[in-house]
Amino acid sequence: VSKSYTLAELARIFGAACVGDGGTVIARVADLGSAESDCLAFLSNPDYLPLLATTRAAAVVLSQDHADTCPRPMLVRDNPYALYAKIALLLHPDKDLSLKPGIHSAAVVAASAVIDSTAIIAPLAVVEDNVRVGPRSYIGSGTVLKRGSVIGADCKLAPNVTVCDDCRLGNRVIVHPAAVIGADGFGFAAEDRQWIKIPQLGAVVIGDDVEIGAGVAIDRGTLKDTIIENGVKLDNQIHVAHNVRIGAHTAIAAQSGIAGSASIGNYCAIGGAAGILGHLQIPDGTRLNAFSQVTQSIDQAGSYASSGMPLEPVAQWRRNWVRVKQLDEMAKKIRALENKLAELEKNKTRRS
Amino acid sequence: VSKSYTLAELARIFGAACVGDGGTVIARVADLGSAESDCLAFLSNPDYLPLLATTRAAAVVLSQDHADTCPRPMLVRDNPYALYAKIALLLHPDKDLSLKPGIHSAAVVAASAVIDSTAIIAPLAVVEDNVRVGPRSYIGSGTVLKRGSVIGADCKLAPNVTVCDDCRLGNRVIVHPAAVIGADGFGFAAEDRQWIKIPQLGAVVIGDDVEIGAGVAIDRGTLKDTIIENGVKLDNQIHVAHNVRIGAHTAIAAQSGIAGSASIGNYCAIGGAAGILGHLQIPDGTRLNAFSQVTQSIDQAGSYASSGMPLEPVAQWRRNWVRVKQLDEMAKKIRALENKLAELEKNKTRRS
């Protein structure tokens, strides 16, 4: 069971102002609407302000702006959502990372693998030759660490993850189920109308504090490595092709795809189902809307979007969809109309 | 081996009219073109009507409309496709669900797990603490049920599925390989240009008669649960983010993505590769074409579509694609032309 804290303790640990009864005991977090008497809730989005009056939360995390209207004990700080996140992590530590260290008797671990004595290897995990697993890391059931792969400290690899040969993960990396790190990139040479495989000899190198969603596939590099820098967050089912670099602290939403050798800057935010073609450069701090299709490099940071056509009732969508095919023709007709009209006006002027 | 039935037995079981030799023995199903003498075929799409004359099927399922033209014994009923489906399920029961009950010696099952004596736990499945598996359910090899998860009766979990902590599946749920139920949602608070993880403390709750495709990822809720209601059918590689609700009997085709906290109604039909942004509401009975991008809530049920631009030869596509960037400008030019023309006409009228 998780540990409880008093409000005063939390205030001290995280450097927030405690207002009201500092002895209030906090066991867990909840939202304002469903919080019970052992819960800490938070107010970040002002839309939920009305719930403050009626919440049964033991205490609330909020900013100074809303402190006056809160009838409950509270922790007051700028960016209450970040404070809430930190407290929630403290109150709800990962259960797998809290398991007793050791290698389960039903795991298969090569003699040459070096597993820190504080690491946790779950049943039916497979650890091949020359793998290293760092302190306090958890390797889930069904997860396979292939030869020479390296897992840092305090990592959590959920079940059914595959880490291929020689790929390296930093510290505090979280990998969700069915993710694949280091499968071969998609590279072929054509000859005689056949495809000849290009061996994919690079690896995947992942920094610290990276989170990788369920079903993500990050391909190994062809000759150099595919690079995922510190603090990158990848949502589910993202495809990262060979030789890609994703810069530090960039977050990418689900189902996006990054083609080979693209380079994404630091601190980018990329919406879901976005696609970035191969060899493109995306500068630091770029924001892309969901569904964006990036077909050329972006020169300047900013917020960009593309998308399909707007959603409409089918009949209306189809009418417009057909017109898209006539766009070039339409533009030429407008030009022709402008020319004719200009001529008419010129003649008129001449006549008058 | 599967059991055979006479046509008369099938007619009785499913309430259809048997026309022709009721003693005809049916061992399996096939399509009209390739059916052999122990096969039941079906006619639903009238395009295949010409095949009736030459089919070698033992019997055919069809509607009254086509009964006159059928030279073979038949089962006649409205909605012959549904009748065919039911007979096919009877003749071709799932082989995994028909295995001998019990826990394979090479499965790893926690002592605290409660496995019904009629359930089937395949080799190298992992069942963690406090899991419950209901009657006659099958848990495939490499599938991991994490602590506290609950599987109802008559479920089939194929190999290499992951069900995370405390997620709950109803009865008759089918989960295909590499699906992930209950991985963490994608939630972070930003502070000092870093991402702080928001613990994902809700679960995934799945109703009865749900089917979940290969590689689907359904994230657990942040504080409340992600909800998949009864009868929902999800095709392969769908992403369902945290706190989503998918209403009863909604079917979603492959590679669609539903962002966080979206709520999809009952009886919706959503085409492949559709995307629905976060927090949107989709009413009961909505139909979305493949490739639809839903960027705002839909007020009224109906059939909606969006899509990319129409497919064309590359050169023509590019010409139109460039024009899309000029659309706003084009609209303004049309307005200007209309104004000038109106003025010309006014002048003309004045002159005449």
Added chain:
Amino acid sequence: VSKSYTLAELARIFGAACVGDGGTVIARVADLGSAESDCLAFLSNPDYLPLLATTRAAAVVLSQDHADTCPRPMLVRDNPYALYAKIALLLHPDKDLSLKPGIHSAAVVAASAVIDSTAIIAPLAVVEDNVRVGPRSYIGSGTVLKRGSVIGADCKLAPNVTVCDDCRLGNRVIVHPAAVIGADGFGFAAEDRQWIKIPQLGAVVIGDDVEIGAGVAIDRGTLKDTIIENGVKLDNQIHVAHNVRIGAHTAIAAQSGIAGSASIGNYCAIGGAAGILGHLQIPDGTRLNAFSQVTQSIDQAGSYASSGMPLEPVAQWRRNWVRVKQLDEMAKKIRALENKLAELEKNKTRRS
């Protein structure tokens, strides 16, 4: 450790011209920029021509066009990239396929399975009843071969792959982690507002020299088989629905989706995130750009594209996006303007 070759040996094996010291020892491949003294590099893209002067590679593979400017020993041949690929495969053989043959004691293999004595079954692989695995094939950890499936010779199935009942793979097939071959297609009959499952009784049949990316899902056929012909290359996270046929030597980039019963010709090249609707026909040799949405059959081979709207700064994108909804109206306005203008001109002519 891998074997080394002299340049003269490589020239002889692959039929290239050796220029310079044929005794040069080659242990591995690298790119021109990072090659060291035991490396073979290659020049294919002329952009890298300047690197020839300074490369430290032991030797370079290139075409006759660039032989004059190369200061290093070299292998000269048309299509140097294909030659490089073949040499790279020789120098860097797959490590899993080079393991000692045999069934690991921690694999679970049914008594009725027929495993060639030269095959390699990794720990915690599962091989069910009546499976056959051919000579020298590797079945990775966590991979499950369900009943009756057949794996040819020299195949590599990476970890955590699932091959469902009765699916058949040819020779030299590579399957990357988390791929799913033969899960049920998405087929339901509607009755009383419920979905009734259509049993999926076909299999997946895969030819020789096919490569299947991480997380790919290829569904089994409904009554007939889903067919992947010889030499097909599928990148990561592709969805192939039931009854699809993909013709020989077709390559498809990541995250594309092929809906049910579509038939793709031979020698097609399909870009990433493309979508092809059900029952369509794509002729041999068709090329589709990334993001293409194919909504009707293509009559004639060629290069086709569709895509979303062009990427733009959000404000400008939104202005154009709104205009798309007015496209049909815009086209009608242009027509009206043309008519009015024609009338004006006619009147003018009459007056003059």
